[in-house]
Amino acid sequence: MSFRLFAMPVLILLLGQVSGIFLFVWSSHVEAFVLLDLAITAKLISLMLWLGSLAIGLSWLLMRLKTLFLWKKRRLYGGCVHCQGALSHHDDEHGFYSKCMMCNARHY
Ligand SMILES: [Zn+2]
Numbered sequence: 001m002s003f004r005l006f007a008m009p010v011l012i013l014l015l016g017q018v019s020g021i022f023l024f025v026w027s028s029h030v031e032a033f034v035l036l037d038l039a040i041t042a043k044l045i046s047l048m049l050w051l052g053s054l055a056i057g058l059s060w061l062l063m064r065l066k067t068l069f070l071w072k073k074r075r076l077y078g079g080c081v082h083c084q085g086a087l088s089h090h091d092d093e094h095g096f097y098s099k100c101m102m103c104n105a106r107h108y
Helices: 003-028 033-072
Strands: 087-092 095-100
Touching: 003 033
Parallel strands: none
Antiparallel strands: 087 095
16 A cells, blocks of 8 residues: 555664664674774764664654554545645656655656
8 A cells, every 4th residue: 555655764764773783783792902982982873873763763654654544534635636645756857746655646
């Protein structure tokens, strides 16, 4: 149905979580005393990456769930002429166009 609606929040969430955990695990294996500052910095960055992606991804996901809920209840007045769904706007070699996030219809 509406894969497009949840693709970006889930992508942000997954990339942030995986890279944050990867960086944290990598920085735990640094044993040389010279690199200790680097390891601590990497741990701080990984923690911020993890928390930031969690906050941004989850809040974006909740907003998209609210959009889906409103659309299901027929209280969303989007620009799609087929289903009243919300539109995302794009640009390619053929010019500007909008794509419905609910039914994937293109509007030129
Ligand atoms: Zn539509």
